[in-house]
Amino acid sequence: MRGVLFAISGGFFLTLQSVANANISSAIGTWQAATLTQLTGFIVALLIMLLVRDRTYREMRHVKPLYLSGGAFAALILFSNMTAVHTLGVTLTISLFLIAQLALALVIDVRGWFGMVRRRLNVTQLVGVAMMVAGVVLLKW
Template identity: 25%
Template sequence: MSKKSFMLTSVFLLWGVAAGMVSPAQTSINAKLRVAVDSPFLASLISFAIGTLLLVLIILIMEHRLKFDLRIIPKSRWWIWIGGPLGVIFVTSNILLLPILGAELTVTAILCGQMMIALIIDHFGWFGVTQHKINWQRIVGFALMITGIVLIQHF
């Protein structure tokens, strides 16, 4: 790996870590919003609505448009359109789980689920991602995550 490639990969990894740090904060904040509005679903809606407004502003500033060619809809694979509903499941689950499990256990359980499906997606090359077969090192890494969750739960 070249020095430039290593540096670029390092920047993106740090970006990923920073993005990952947002999730527990978002979950904690949305759990408080749930209490304020007395509904996990309304809290999710408010969270998505505010996020949508921010995205509209960003798109208008960065791309100067809000439209796309609707003819791509019937030509595209059905699953490219389910990111929003999957986000609803993710955000609402976080809101519901945090008061029961706490921030740390909620995040580690969610992370475990993310790693499990990421291993499967990579292994089979689903959704057009580059295929990376499951091997014993990846299985050991996943087992260590499960061990960490058990330790967090009991201590």
């Protein structure tokens, strides 16, 4: 249940962040907004880490270089998201982002990329993705 609550919270925060970032980028520019968002995210994460007194940060030096790309991806995600919100609106942007995430997640699960356990793809998963795509078509229509 805890995972479900965090997933739902993450979805809410992603949507709120998309709207805030689009507004910020209108005022100061997209890359400037991405920089500001990354900076404030770093500060909040650092403060939370210090408040909970989590000392595992010392293990950061053992993180594989491939996985350090996550922060670089975040900058590209922010840019893509802000640009899409300005062009498509919030609903369509988030819908397409979710479909893209789900499609890549299925590929990662099936292929076992990045050290993930390989999982079999089943028909219901494909139907679910198809239904999401159909939902976006209906939203756009």
